[in-house]
Amino acid sequence: MNISQAQQRINQLRQQLQKANYAYYVLDNPIMEDSIYDQLYRELQDLETQYPDLITDHSPTQRVGDSPASQFASIKHNIPLYSLENAFNLQELRQWQDRWQRQTPNIEQFEYVCELKIDGSALALTYENGVLIRGVTRGDGTTGENITQNVRTIRSIPLKLTLENPPNLIEIRGEAFLPLDEFDRINLEREQTAEALFANPRNAAAGTLRQLDPKIVDRRRLQFFAYTLHLPQNNQITTQWDSLNYLQSMGFLVNPNRKLCQSLEEVTNYCNQWETNRRNLPYMTDGVVVKINNYELQKQLGFTQKFPRWAIALKYPAEEAPTIVQDIIVNV
Ligand code: NAD
DSSP states (O other), X not given: OOHHHHHHHHHHHHHHHHHHHIIIIISSOOSSOHHHHHHHHHHHHHHHHHOGGXXXXXXGXXXXXXXXXXXXXXXXXXXXXXXXXXXXXXXXXXXXXXXXXXXXXXXXXXOEEEEEEEOSEEEEEEEETTEEEEEEEOTTSXXXXXXXXXXXXXXXXXXXXXXXXXXXXXXXXXXXXXXXXXXXXXXXXXXXXXXOOOSSHHHHHHHHHTOSOHHHHHHSOOEEEXXXXXXXXXXXXXXXXXXXXXXXXXXXXXXXXXXXXXXXHHHHHHHHHHHHHGGGSSSOEEEEEEEESBHXXXXXXXXXXXXXXXXXXXXXXXXXXXXXXXXXXXXX
């Protein structure tokens, strides 16, 4: 492929991905399967790596999500809500480890936290003196929508934290999602009233959160798993593992299937175990998020424009596709 052919294909891919992003993030109504989207996205990324001069700021690879919908007030996030780098098999997970270790050659001891990747919609919650004052969607990662009234209907989000001396300001992030039985119930109800069905629980959750009437949101029983804690400086929490336990002690629902791992081998076992077990869960997961446990090491590694270098999402293949994870385990 020469450069002008590459430019042509890049333009085509960007157009397709932009359309797909709009349908997915703004309309909550996807026009293609996630696995196809991921393939096209990878192709664009590979071409841009091969021809870095063709990268532009407005390429879908340079941004997270899409612009917030206009019916809610826009709120700029104090700290951006990044996306996650994807790995599609265990070899790519190993390559990620090699990359971050090259960046920090002096680190010999480290731990990973494995969490299930909940297939929902990310929220940023702000608590002032322990009281929920704001709930905002991820939006494009920099600016989200103020959906506080809707967030207040989610019963697993405490309106007041169970802490004796709550910090002045605290931000919690996590995933709002629809349990599978609730998703089925909503779609059945929509079928009976001849409304368009939701494509999947993730889009149903995102669509529900952006309902203008909080009473409708209240009737759809969204849930929320907390997974990120931003405290003011000089606090006692120094690891992701401790932050998850702290979130739980504050009254949040934290996914119980998390694991502290001492090696990539343990991570691999966790990923393989959950590739099968996830089918027994009452909610959707589309992979595993692997995070470096120690905040100090996270800080050293930092962020790219789009995602943290200290975390990665291992995505499971689509249900009907052949399993990649199982095949690659022998090489790890
Ligand atoms: P992503 O959903 O692949 O991963 C990042 C998100 O994971 C975070 O923002 C967070 O919301 C979520 N997450 C869940 N559990 C988590 C945990 N325990 N810890 C941290 N984060 C957790 O990335 P994205 O940028 O939101 O979306 C990209 C993906 O969306 C694509 O890979 C594709 O599969 C899908 N997509 C599909 C279409 C389509 O047309 N079908 C269009 C756009 C995007």
